[in-house]
Amino acid sequence: MVVQGIRKATVGQNGVGAFILQCKRLDFHYCDWAGSSKGMNSFLRNSLTKFAALNPQVEITVSPRPRRHPVIKGTYINGREKAICVRNLTKEQVLQKAELLRDANGEKLKKVTKPVKSINESVRGVWSPYHDGGIHV
Amino acid sequence: MLSRSIRRSILDSRIPTSALPPTFLPNRARYFNSTVQHVDAPAESLDASLLATNASTEALETVAPVRRTIRQKVPLPPAPFTQPIALDASVKEMLPLLAAQPSHYISAHIHAKPYLVTAGDTVRLPFHMPGVVPGDILRLNRASSLGSRDYTLKGTPYVDERVFECRARVMGTEAEPMRTKEKKKRRNRRINTVKSKHKFTILKIAEIKINSLEDIEGSGESV
Numbered sequence: 001m002v003v004q005g006i007r008k009a010t011v012g013q014n015g016v017g018a019f020i021l022q023c024k025r026l027d028f029h030y031c032d033w034a035g036s037s038k039g040m041n042s043f044l045r046n047s048l049t050k051f052a053a054l055n056p057q058v059e060i061t062v063s064p065r066p067r068r069h070p071v072i073k074g075t076y077i078n079g080r081e082k083a084i085c086v087r088n089l090t091k092e093q094v095l096q097k098a099e100l101l102r103d104a105n106g107e108k109l110k111k112v113t114k115p116v117k118s119i120n121e122s123v124r125g126v127w128s129p130y131h132d133g134g135i136h137v
Numbered sequence: 138m139l140s141r142s143i144r145r146s147i148l149d150s151r152i153p154t155s156a157l158p159p160t161f162l163p164n165r166a167r168y169f170n171s172t173v174q175h176v177d178a179p180a181e182s183l184d185a186s187l188l189a190t191n192a193s194t195e196a197l198e199t200v201a202p203v204r205r206t207i208r209q210k211v212p213l214p215p216a217p218f219t220q221p222i223a224l225d226a227s228v229k230e231m232l233p234l235l236a237a238q239p240s241h242y243i244s245a246h247i248h249a250k251p252y253l254v255t256a257g258d259t260v261r262l263p264f265h266m267p268g269v270v271p272g273d274i275l276r277l278n279r280a281s282s283l284g285s286r287d288y289t290l291k292g293t294p295y296v297d298e299r300v301f302e303c304r305a306r307v308m309g310t311e312a313e314p315m316r317t318k319e320k321k322k323r324r325n326r327r328i329n330t331v332k333s334k335h336k337f338t339i340l341k342i343a344e345i346k347i348n349s350l351e352d353i354e355g356s357g358e359s360v
Contacts, residue, residue, distance in 0.1 A: 013257050015306040015341035019272050022309065103271055103310040105339070111313050112337075118258040123242040124286055 011119065021057050022105040025075040026098060029065035036087035040070035043094040051095065055102060072097055076106025215278075222299050222353055229350060231288055232300070236347040238285035243303055243345050246279040246295070254342045261311065265336040269307045274343065277303040283347070299353050305340040312336050 014020055030044060031037040044062060052060045065071065069087035072094070076082070082104060084097045224232075235241075244251045252260050269275070278298040283290045290296055312334055320329040 013341070015308050016257050016343050019306055019308075021271055100310070105309050105311060107311075109312055109314045112261050112311075115261050115263065116252055116254055116258055117261075118255060120240065120255045120257055123240050123255055123284070 013119075020077065021055075021102070022076050022078070023058055023074050023102050024077055025059040025061065026101060027071075027073040027075070028060070028062045028098075029068070029071045029073070030062070031064065031066050031068055031070060034067065034069070037070040039088070039090045039094050040086055042091045043098075047091060047095055051098060058102060070094075072101060074101035074104065074106070076104070078106045080106045080108075082106065218299065222297055224350075224353065228290065232290065232347070232350060235283075235285050235288040235290060236349070238287065241283065241285050241345050241347065243277075243280050243284075243301065244282040245277040245303055246281060247277065251281055254345075256342055256345045258342045259308070260305065260340040260342065262338045262340060264338070265310060266307070266338040269338065271307055271309045273307040275305045275307065275340065277305055300348060302344065302346040302348065303342070304344040306343045308339040308341050310336050311339055 014022075028040070028044060028048070030040045032041070048060070048062070052058075069085050071083055071085050073081060073083045082101055084101065086094050086097055089097070240255060242253060242255050244253050246252075247262060248264070250263070254260060280296045280298075280301065280303065281292045281294060283292075283296050283301055290300070315332055315334045318331045318333075320331060321327075
């Protein structure tokens with residue numbers, strides 16, 4: 001007899017019952033000396049606490065990256081990472097980039113042509129010529 | 138008008154608490170640029186109306202008058218139904234049968250575009266919806282058809298929104314790969330490269346529910 005795994009009765013779908021944000025961590029890297037970090041440093045001083053408080057499900061770390069451009073890195077549940085260089089951006093633009101990383105799902109960008117994606121089987125089933133009277137020629 | 142009705146129906150579960158200050162709204166609180174809102178007090182509950190008037194006076198004190206003209210980010214609750222629903226006899230007969238069947242589909246309209254969905258489907262809207270954050274729940278109240286394996290309720294042109302409840306959760310925002318298009322005119326060396334990258338809101342259909350006949354007919358009379 002062949003060993004069989006336990007078959008799953010249902011498939012977990014994020015958002016149908018509970019919702020888990022795909023972004024799990026945001027790393028903010030800054031430089032104290034370089035001018036390209038000016039907006040980033042202003043963001044860290046003024047807006048980061050509010051941003052962090054509004055997004056309690058995201059872990060936020062701040063670390064220096066001396067003599068380099070400022071970077072925001074997002075780590076996602078699927079194991080991928082997205083990094084955005086925020087050199088010479090203003091405080092508001094840095095916030096926009098942070099929100100972009102928070103809203104993203106971590107997947108590589110793909111061109112999607114069909115708007116609806118489904119794993120459910122067809123509700124009305126496949127049409128059969130042998131049922132429901134059929135076609136009289 | 139349609140977009141307004143959708144925006145109005147955003148997060149109907151949030152409506153009773155919208156009289157409270159924004160700190161009480163976990164989903165709305167994550168919306169970074171949220172301003173203090175003036176929300177009309179619900180008439181029926183005394184405590185809530187007291188809270189709301191307090192909040193509105195605070196809003197008057199703290200928010201500059203210029204900012205009050207900005208469009209509301211938190212939509213108003215939808216207007217209550219004044220007329221009782223007029224259901225056809227055949228609909229009354231068939232709707233319980235439709236509801237009893239195991240799986241349902243709905244052709245929900247967003248900005249006049251139909252999306253044929255079942256519960257659990259992912260919808261990539263062809264636009265970036267403003268004012269929503271991941272985790273928000275939208276109630277889709279416009280549908281042109283609603284059905285199960287053997288029955289379909291077709292709208293003329295739309296199904297009455299009291300018949301069903303369809304909720305979608307905002308999953309996030311996705312972008313497409315950068316598009317480049319080369320613009321070249323004849324007999325000229327110059328090539329202009331146009332770049333574009335659009336953003337799209339992703340929804341997940343969280344719930345499709347068909348209301349029972351008592352609920353449908355009671356909703357018009359009670360209000």
